[in-house]
Amino acid sequence: MAAHREPEWVEHALWWHVYPLGFLGADTTGAVRSGSRTLRDLIPWLDYVQALGLNGIALGPIFESATHGYDTRDYFRIDSRLGSEEDFAALVAACRERGLRIQLDGVFNHIAADHPDAGGLTTGSSFEGHDRLAELDHSSPDVVRLVQDVMVHWLARGADSWRLDAAYAVPPAFWSQVLPAVREQHPDAYVMGEVIHGDYPAIVSSSGMDSVTQYELWKAIWSGLRDQNLFELAHALQRHNTFLDTFVPWTFTGNHDVTRLATQLDGDALLPHALVVLMTVGGTPAIYYGDEQAFRGLKEEREGGDDAIRPQFPSAPGELAAEGEWMYRLHQELIGLRRRHPWLHRARVEQLSLANTTFAYRAVGENESLIVALSIGDDPITVSGGELLCGNAAQRGDQFEVAPGNWAVLTPPAG
Structure with a gap:
């Protein structure tokens, strides 16, 4: 089965990824079943997202x-801690006014053990040892129909896209049964699956999904920068090139399941380099809420161990602490660069020079290219270029020297 061709609008898509239960301050233990804030309270943040350059x-x-959102009890109801379907409709309308797309998170590998239909829809096994999560029976036609119905239901109510949670644990053949019927009614829907390890292109091709999460690149970005081993990043980008032959990966430097980038890098100095890579290589980029403000947070393997990386946000952007403003401005600059060069969505990387702490590459489209130079240690890096688009470099003729610890994005040299 050939990979599904993603909808045309995705070429320009840049996402702000939000964990609503945390963002809105809901009780994720499930003890309190109502919240003081609802999905409607995301609306004051939409202009902030738009000003960031995301869409x-x-x-x-x-x-x-039941608790954290990944233990569904009813796919057809908005969580009572997040309000009602009217609140969701208000959010959809506000997004439409601003030209913002909406993606929903579909937890279709498992359900809450106390889901009303758990006995008839599940295998009888728990998911990854979690007794409160019952695995859905993906060989059952009833489960195929349920997932189709859920996806179509919310696409009809304004969603544009689905993230398929734990898609790595679901047979790709299941998605190949589900998705054609969904696309028959909503051909412009974008479907992305959470896949951590494995043969990404084969999974995309056999499932019919548009894309999967690029965890290989995520890991190489933070550990390559942290360990001053840009060979790891360069290797991951070469593999990334091969993925682009089949599909455009969902790219990110943070999400709701991983330690914050600023914590992984133990400070702010290398955060710009990570963002530069994210915005200058092929992919559909997503920014995890708070990363644009250099938030910190450690994920821990314990009860409540995700709380630090899924924080509550204030009621309005003006209430954010000022110390993250520099990172927000940098995001605006680099997201702006990305939007001016939409061909970067499918760009391949050509290595120009590489050492442990310096890396220069050319991002290449069909008829366009940009030069990216990174220094993460004590050594400068020199590249040939035409015009400095952003970053910091000293020009001498057509040569640009990037000082230690800096970065630059340039047009290619003339001729």
Whole structure:
């Protein structure tokens, strides 16, 4: 089965990824079943997202669930802690006014063990040892129909896209049964799956999904920068090139499941370099809420261990602490660069020079290219270029020297 060709609008898509239960301060233990804030309270943040340069909101789970959202009890109801379907409709309308797309998180590998239909829809096994999560029976036609119905239901109510949670744990053949019927009614829907390890192109091709999460690149970005081993990043980008032959990966430097980038890098100095890579290589980029403000947060393997990386946000952007403003401005600059060069969505990387702490590459489209130079240590890096687009470099003729610890994005040299 050939990979599905993603909708044309995705070439220009840049997402802000939000975990609503955390963002809105809901009780994720499930003890308190109502919240003082609802999905409607995301609306004051939409102008902030638009000013950042992004044009999509990727929402974590919003359906009725037992605790953290990934233990669904009812796919057809908005979680009572997040309000009502009227609140969702208001959010959709506000997004439409601003030209913002909406992605929903579909938890279709498992359901809450106390889901009303758990006995008839599940295998009888728990998911990854979690007793409160019952695995859905993906060989059952009833489960195929359920997932189709859920996806179509919310696409009809304004969603543009689905993230398929734990898609790595679901047979690709299941998605190949589900998705044709969904696309028959909503041909412009974008479907992305959470896949951590494995043969990404084969999974995309056999499932019919548009894309999967690029965890290989995520890991190489933070560990290559942290460990001063840009060979790891360069290797991952060469593999990334091969993925682009089949599909455009969902790219990111943070999400709701991983330690914050600023914590992984133990400070702010290398955060710009990570963002430069994200915005100058092929992919559909997503910014995890708070990363644009250099938030920190450590994920821990314990009860409540995700709380630090899924924080509550204030009621309005003006209430954010000022110390993250520099990172927000840098995001605006580099997202602006990305939007001016939409061909970067499918750009391949050609290595120009490489050492442990310096890396220069050319991002190449069909008829366009940009030069990217990174220094993460004590050595400068020199590249040939035409015009400095952003970053910091000293020009001498057509040579640009990037000082230690700096970066630059340039047009290619003339001729």
